[in-house]
Amino acid sequence: MIGSALIAAALAAAMPTMPLPQYEVNDAFVYTDGRVERVRSVKGTTVVWSGLNNQRYTRSRNFIVPVLKWRAGRGSGERRIVGNPDKLWPLDGSKRARFRAIAETKLKAQSRPRRAMTFWTCGSDDVRQSTVPAGTFSVIPVRCERYSATTMRLIERIEWEFAPELGHYVQRSDTDYLRGTKRNISLYAALRGPAAEKRRLAALSKAARQSKI
Numbered sequence: 001m002i003g004s005a006l007i008a009a010a011l012a013a014a015m016p017t018m019p020l021p022q023y024e025v026n027d028a029f030v031y032t033d034g035r036v037e038r039v040r041s042v043k044g045t046t047v048v049w050s051g052l053n054n055q056r057y058t059r060s061r062n063f064i065v066p067v068l069k070w071r072a073g074r075g076s077g078e079r080r081i082v083g084n085p086d087k088l089w090p091l092d093g094s095k096r097a098r099f100r101a102i103a104e105t106k107l108k109a110q111s112r113p114r115r116a117m118t119f120w121t122c123g124s125d126d127v128r129q130s131t132v133p134a135g136t137f138s139v140i141p142v143r144c145e146r147y148s149a150t151t152m153r154l155i156e157r158i159e160w161e162f163a164p165e166l167g168h169y170v171q172r173s174d175t176d177y178l179r180g181t182k183r184n185i186s187l188y189a190a191l192r193g194p195a196a197e198k199r200r201l202a203a204l205s206k207a208a209r210q211s212k213i
Contacts, residue, residue: 052202
């Protein structure tokens with residue numbers, strides 16, 4: 001116990017506080033479920049991502065913020081954030097942030113939008129080491145909890161392990177209390193620039209899925 005505490009303290013002292021993640025076009029991350037996250041464009045505090053199917057979605061550079069804009073088949077959706085989720089940054093193991101996410105979704109272009117609001121509370125923890133298929137990293141754990149706006153019941157808990165040297169998370173655990181499910185994914189590979197070519201990403205995605213069989 002003492003040895004682990006000393007290691008964590010040494011890692012924290014050696015690691016500078018982290019600003020919001022910085023991304024470049026074509027940065028790509030492949031996870032153990034075969035999921036691919038690839039940067040298509042960056043503008044200010046928002047990033048447009050896509051998977052292998054080239055379907056794009058917009059997120060904040062702050063990965064704790066839910067997807068801001070997306071399309072799914074003929075449907076679409078947008079979220080507005082009220083509050084300051086960026087208060088969590090720079091990550092230093094002691095920050096807390098609260099915010100609301102107001103979503104408007106349409107089943108098709110002519111549909112009336114459906115509106116839903118949820119409350120989020122998030123916090124970071126002390127530095128530790130984490131080993132995933134892509135390697136061993138010093139990480140800062142971040143946990144967020146989502147609550148119903150009507151009952152204040154806990155709906156979902158998401159935990160990330162953010163690796164400052166990579167500038168992205170290497171592990172994510174998602175517990176959905178409404179569905180009674182839990183899902184974990186770990187980083188299988190990270191590619192930059194020309195290396196993030198679609199055929200290579202597809203091959204890595206297939207290998208990642210097969211590695212879990």
